[in-house]
Structures are given as C-alpha cells and as structure tokens.
Amino acid sequence: xxxxxxxxxxxxxxxxxxxxxxxxxxxxxxxxxxxxxxxxxxxxxxxxxxxxxxxxxxxxxxxxxxxxxxxxxxxxxxxxxxxxxxxxxxxxxxxxxxxxxxxxxxxxxxxxxxxxxxxxxxxxxxxxxxxxxxxxxxxxxxxxxxxx
Numbered sequence: 001x002x003x004x005x006x007x008x009x010x011x012x013x014x015x016x017x018x019x020x021x022x023x024x025x026x027x028x029x030x031x032x033x034x035x036x037x038x039x040x041x042x043x044x045x046x047x048x049x050x051x052x053x054x055x056x057x058x059x060x061x062x063x064x065x066x067x068x069x070x071x072x073x074x075x076x077x078x079x080x081x082x083x084x085x086x087x088x089x090x091x092x093x094x095x096x097x098x099x100x101x102x103x104x105x106x107x108x109x110x111x112x113x114x115x116x117x118x119x120x121x122x123x124x125x126x127x128x129x130x131x132x133x134x135x136x137x138x139x140x141x142x143x144x145x146x147x148x
Contacts, residue, residue, distance in 0.1 A: 024147070031128060038124040042117045049121060051080055052106060052114045055090060060103040062095065071148060089113055 016022065035046035044052070054066050061069075067077045081104070084090040089110035095101035106114065129137040 020147075034128060035121070035124055038120050039117055042113055042120065044113065044117055047080065048084060049114075049117050051077075051084065052089065052110055052117075055104050055106045055110070056114060060093075060105040063092075063102045063104060066104060084110070 032046045035049065039046060039049055050070060051066070054069050055061065063074055063077060063081075066072075067074045070077065072080070081090055081092060085092060087109075088107055091105045091107055093103050093105065095103050132140060
C-alpha cells in the first residue's frame with residue numbers, strides 16, 4: 001500500500017459539484033423514475049419501453065444491432081429480453097442467413113403494449129422537457145448524443 005495522504009474533503013466537494021458522470025447518472029435515474037412511474041399502468045419500465053421501441057422496425061434487428069443502439073452489452077440485453085419474451089411481447093429467433101445470430105421481433109401483443117405506452121411516453125416526455133429552462137431540450141439533446 002502506498003502512504004499517500006487521504007483525499008482532502010475539498011476534493012470530495014469539487015467532484016460532487018463538477019463530475020459530469022455523477023450528474024449524468026443522477027439525471028438519468030431521476031428521469032427513469034418518472035418514466036417508470038408513468039408507464040406502470042401498461043406494466044412496463046422505462047428500460048423495457050426503450051427496448052420495445054428499438055424493436056419497432058420493418059425488418060427484425062439482430063441482438064448485436066439492438067445492443068449497440070441501446071449502448072448495452074449483449075449479455076445484459078439478453079437478460080432484459082427474457083421477461084419480455086416470457087410475457088409474449090418479443091420473440092427471439094435464429095437468423096436464417098446466419099445461424100449464429102438472433103433476430104428480435106415484436107409480437108402482436110408487444111405492438112399493442114407499445115401502442116398503449118407511446119401516448120404515456122409523449123406526455124411524460126413533454127412534461128420533462130417543460131422543466132428544462134429556455135432552449136434546454138434543443139441544447140441538451142445534442143450534448144447527450146455527443147457524450148454517448
């Protein structure tokens with residue numbers, strides 16, 4: 001072990017006030033809680049809504065492409081798909097063109113749940129954007145995209 005001095009409390013305060021990671025995590029948790037609460041009537045979490053929305057495509061995506069879009073590793077995505085698959089909202093099938101790959105499809109039930117969730121998302125999203133000052137959403141969104 002090194003004999004470095006302990007980190008001064010002033011450094012703790014500086015990190016608390018300036019750390020982009022901390023503030024991004026706090027904001028993400030607060031926003032996710034709002035969406036989780038709003039989506040409760042359709043029995044979805046904010047993460048499940050995002051996952052179902054990412055599958056709403058004309059051609060079924062692969063696990064890899066969805067994992068990339070959602071900035072998740074494939075293992076985490078697979079774990080998140082399991083309950084949606086059990087509930088009959090998603091199917092996972094072998095890609096006939098590449099048997100190593102899996103294709104993800106929204107079922108009719110998944111499409112119906114997603115259709116019920118979209119108006120809830122729209123109103124919740126508008127309320128959250130409304131809390132941002134001035135041109136907040138137009139400024140914040142590209143900054144978040146740049147960081148992701």
